[in-house]
Amino acid sequence: GQQVMQIPQYQHVQEGEDxxxxxxxxxxxxxxxxxxxxxxxxxxxxxxxxKSGEVKKQKRLTFQFGEAKKNSSLHITATQTTDVGTxxxxxxxxxxxxxxxxxTGTRLKVLA
Amino acid sequence: xxxxxxSPTHLIKTRGQQVTxxxxxxxxxxxxxxxxxxxxxxxxxxxxxxxxxxxxxGNFPDRFSGHQFPNYSSELNVNALLLGDSALYLCASSLxxxxxxxxxxxxxxxxx
Numbered sequence: 156g157q158q159v160m161q162i163p164q165y166q167h168v169q170e171g172e173d174x175x176x177x178x179x180x181x182x183x184x185x186x187x188x189x190x191x192x193x194x195x196x197x198x199x200x201x202x203x204x205x206k207s208g209e210v211k212k213q214k215r216l217t218f219q220f221g222e223a224k225k226n227s228s229l230h231i232t233a234t235q236t237t238d239v240g241t242x243x244x245x246x247x248x249x250x251x252x253x254x255x256x257x258x259t260g261t262r263l264k265v266l267a
Numbered sequence: 268x269x270x271x272x273x274s275p276t277h278l279i280k281t282r283g284q285q286v287t288x289x290x291x292x293x294x295x296x297x298x299x300x301x302x303x304x305x306x307x308x309x310x311x312x313x314x315x316x317x318x319x320x321x322x323x324x325g326n327f328p329d330r331f332s333g334h335q336f337p338n339y340s341s342e343l344n345v346n347a348l349l350l351g352d353s354a355l356y357l358c359a360s361s362l363x364x365x366x367x368x369x370x371x372x373x374x375x376x377x378x379x
Contacts, residue, residue, distance in 0.1 A: 188367070188368070190370075197355075197357060197370045197371065197373050198357070198359075198370045200368060200369060200370075203367060243309050245310075252323050253315070253322065253323060253364040253365040254300075254312050254315060254323040254325065255300075255312060255365070255368070256312065257302075257309035257310045257311070257312075259308070260309045
């Protein structure tokens with residue numbers, strides 16, 4: 156079946172360091188969404204990417220959608236303790252069905 | 268403007284029992300999707316309701332069923348509970364298919 160993998164699974168960084176998580180799908184995606192889930196919380200929508208090669212920025216966060224629409228990345232510049240949480244990508248299938256396949260997630264810990 | 272609400276917050280059941288979880292979508296949203304999130308995992312798509320019909324379904328057995336009401340609220344029913352059904356059950360609402368998903372706080376189900 157269709158799979159969406161994320162690497163790394165865990166990342167510990169010192170506050171101020173940069174962080175990147177990568178999302179890879181086994182098949183081409185219609186679009187991709189990114190979510191952040193704080194410990195004990197629920198996924199919160201961050202952004203949606205639709206076009207091949209699209210890059211979007213939100214303050215210290217940069218999101219990119221690959222040219223083949225099979226991979227994506229989230230980069231955080233100068234991490235802060237408030238960035239702690241698990242980051243998930245969710246890819247929309249292209250098979251005519253409207254369902255999102257969530258990635259395995261990257262858990263980020265920021266050390267002060 | 269109320270966000271997505273879910274009830275109950277927590278639930279404890281024993282094997283073989285049945286459970287019903289409820290979700291009220293964000294105001295103005297007409298589509299509800301249900302996800303199961305096991306500890307340390309990404310959300311797994313169960314099914315999606317639009318116009319009171321199940322539109323998409325993930326790889327979950329028939330023990331998992333649902334319903335959408337005319338006011339767009341939704342229920343998730345799980346029969347013959349297994350220990351492996353213990354998880355956080357998330358409801359996400361959106362406007363149309365596919366839309367940006369807004370998640371509720373979830374229902375934590377524990378099966379003993």
